[in-house]
Amino acid sequence: MIIPLSALQHYAFCPRQCALIHLEQLWEENFLTAQGRLLHERVDSAELEVRKGIRFERSVHVLSEKLGIGGVLDLVECELSTGLLKPVEYKRGKPKPEPFDEIQLCAQALCLEEMRGTVIEEGALWYMQTRHRVSVIFSETLRQKTLTVIHQVRKLLSGNKTPQPEYSKRCKACSLIEVCQPQLLVKDKSKKYVMSLFD
Secondary structure, eight states: OOEEHHHHHHHHHOHHHHHHHHTSOOOOOOHHHHHHHHHHHHHHHSOOEEETTEEEEEEEEEEETTTTEEEEEEEEEEETTTOOEEEEEEESSOOOSSOHHHHHHHHHHHHHHHHHTOOOOEEEEEETTTTEEEEEEOOHHHHHHHHHHHHHHHHHHHHTOOOOOOOOGGGGGOTTHHHHOHHHHHHOOHHHHHHHHTO
């Protein structure tokens, strides 16, 4: 099974969201996801270009057979003088305190490293909301977090079971909130009630 790179970000954000999208094949669009889709359409449609000694390659397909992950990268910058590669991921929002986006980007680098037989030390995240580019160093800590998430996603998807919801403030921004119904399921006391009938 090849795990989509996007599943890693979904899992790091919320394991239930990952299962709803990648196991149950559910998707709902809201204002935020529509903005993100339009951003990626704009990025993906741009042509190959070379500026200031850097070649910009868009919609780059990657695969790691060793890790069983793959997908399409928004952008790979290649420094012509050295051959150094740098993956760049475009995001609709703004930088987050948790490393959801960094994990996805690091997985992209792991794919490129395997395919090209090279070491990639850093990449970048570009955020539309802040119109700001953030450099990401692929440290050993980030690499280990990424490998852990890959393992967890594989376990989730092969287990074929959607986790129960854990309602938090991030649920409000999730396009799947109406499908997921986290507050309703968290407050559901029916199982406890039924069990109490037989005590």
